[in-house]
Every structure is written in structure tokens, then in C-alpha cells.
Amino acid sequence: KNQVEQSPQSLIILEGKNCTLQCNYTVSPFSNLRWYKQDTGRGPVSLTIMTFSENTKSNGRYTATLDADTKQSSLHITASQLSDSASYICVVSGDDYKLSFGAGTTVTVRA
Amino acid sequence: DVKVTQSSRYLVKRTGEKVFLECVQDMDHENMFWYRQDPGLGLRLIYFSYDVKMKEKGDIPEGYSVSREKKERFSLILESASTNQTSMYLCASSLSDRGTEAFFGQGTRLTVV
Numbered sequence: 001k002n003q004v005e006q007s008p009q010s011l012i013i014l015e016g017k018n019c020t021l022q023c024n025y026t027v028s029p030f031s032n033l034r035w036y037k038q039d040t041g042r043g044p045v046s047l048t049i050m051t052f053s054e055n056t057k058s059n060g061r062y063t064a065t066l067d068a069d070t071k072q073s074s075l076h077i078t079a080s081q082l083s084d085s086a087s088y089i090c091v092v093s094g095d096d097y098k099l100s101f102g103a104g105t106t107v108t109v110r111a
Numbered sequence: 112d113v114k115v116t117q118s119s120r121y122l123v124k125r126t127g128e129k130v131f132l133e134c135v136q137d138m139d140h141e142n143m144f145w146y147r148q149d150p151g152l153g154l155r156l157i158y159f160s161y162d163v164k165m166k167e168k169g170d171i172p173e174g175y176s177v178s179r180e181k182k183e184r185f186s187l188i189l190e191s192a193s194t195n196q197t198s199m200y201l202c203a204s205s206l207s208d209r210g211t212e213a214f215f216g217q218g219t220r221l222t223v224v
Contacts, residue, residue, distance in 0.1 A: 006154075009151075031210035032210045034212065041217075042217050042218065043215030043216050045116070045213050045215070046212050049212065067123075091213075093210040097161065099154075099156075099213060101154040103156075
């Protein structure tokens with residue numbers, strides 16, 4: 001069964017600090033991996049997408065990495081802001097319509 | 112911008128009621144999805160539709176049905192609501208190409224009492 005595991009489950013950081021979220025997956029065959037941000041009470045919104053041949057992708061202060069050999073991805077948040085407080089979800093696409101979702105990492109940024 | 116709109120943000124229904132959750136997308140997407148999201152479990156696929164009047168069961172279809180009479184509209188139906196269906200329900204849409212981005216609605220928080 002395709003699985004996506006995220007860690008940590010939650011974390012708290014001070015405003016201005018950096019943090020890194022992890023995603024391990026077993027989805028095969030692999031099409032792409034996306035990181036979504038979900039604000040409380042809202043639907044998820046895509047931050048980055050990475051295909052097999054890409055190993056890093058940035059979107060402002062968000063940088064995602066992908067190691068397709070070890071099936072691991074990370075999302076790095078630089079100089080965190082209060083607005084970064086959200087749940088971050090790793091989503092992996094295979095060769096069909098189905099998406100495999102991680103349970104998410106809840107990030108809380110404190111002033 | 113793609114817009115996926117769910118008819119209600121919050122709903123409270125009684126056990127045994129028939130519940131309709133509506134979702135509309137404005138980007139002519141072929142694929143539409145219904146998920147439920149529960150703490151610690153992530154998003155789980157209830158039903159999927161890849162065309163008008165077409166539907167496929169997802170991972171947890173029991174207790175639910177769907178309807179897609181028009182391309183832009185995908186409805187989730189709880190035939191007889193139960194307390195274990197209390198959850199956040201998310202609708203999404205995407206183009207038919209595999210691996211394309213799914214765009215989500217804002218979610219419906221359903222409470223069954």
C-alpha cells in the first residue's frame with residue numbers, strides 16, 4: 001500500500017527562525033511530489049511541485065528538496081513569520097489519479 | 112484563479128438525516144474528488160469522478176454516495192448521517208492529466224449530533 005509518512009507531527013518555532021519538515025514515501029511508480037499549506041479552517045494550497053528529475057525547488061521562503069532514490073523529501077522554511085503557522089501536507093502522485101497524503105505537520109510560529 | 116466552492120463552511124445535522132454537500136468548480140476540470148480529513152489521519156479519498164455521471168469509489172466510500180450531473184458540480188451525499196461521519200470534508204478538482212495539481216475548496220466542517 002502506498003504510504004506517506006511525515007515528521008514531526010507538530011513543532012513550535014520562534015518568529016525569524018528556520019525549520020525543516022520531513023516526508024518519506026513508498027509510492028511507486030512515482031509521478032511527482034507536492035507540498036501543500038493548509039491554514040486553519042481552509043483547504044490546502046499547493047506550495048511546490050517536484051518531479052523525479054528535480055532535487056530542489058523554491059517558492060519564496062519555502063524550499064523543498066527531493067531524493068527520489070531514498071524516497072525522501074523535506075520542506076525548509078526560512079526566517080519564519082507568524083503567517084507560516086499552518087499544517088504542511090506532503091502529497092505524492094503515482095501513475096493514476098490517486099493522491100497519497102501524509103498526515104501533515106502542524107507548525108506554530110510564536111512571536 | 113481556479114475556484115472550488117463548497118456550499119457550506121459549517122453544518123450541524125442530526126443522526127439519521129440525509130445530508131448533501133455541494134461542490135462547484137469554475138475551471139472546466141474533468142476530475143473531482145471528495146475527501147474527509149481527520150486529525151492524525153490525513154486526507155482520505157471517499158469518491159472520485161473523472162467525467163459527468165462517472166464515479167469511482169475511493170478508500171472509504173461506505174455510508175456515502177455521490178452525484179455528478181454536470182461537469183462543474185460534484186455532490187457528496189450521506190444517506191443516513193452517523194456520529195462517526197463528523198469530520199472536515201474537502202472537495203477538490205484537477206485536470207485529467209495524471210499528476211496535475213489538485214485545487215481544494217475551503218472545506219465543510221460537518222458535525223453529526
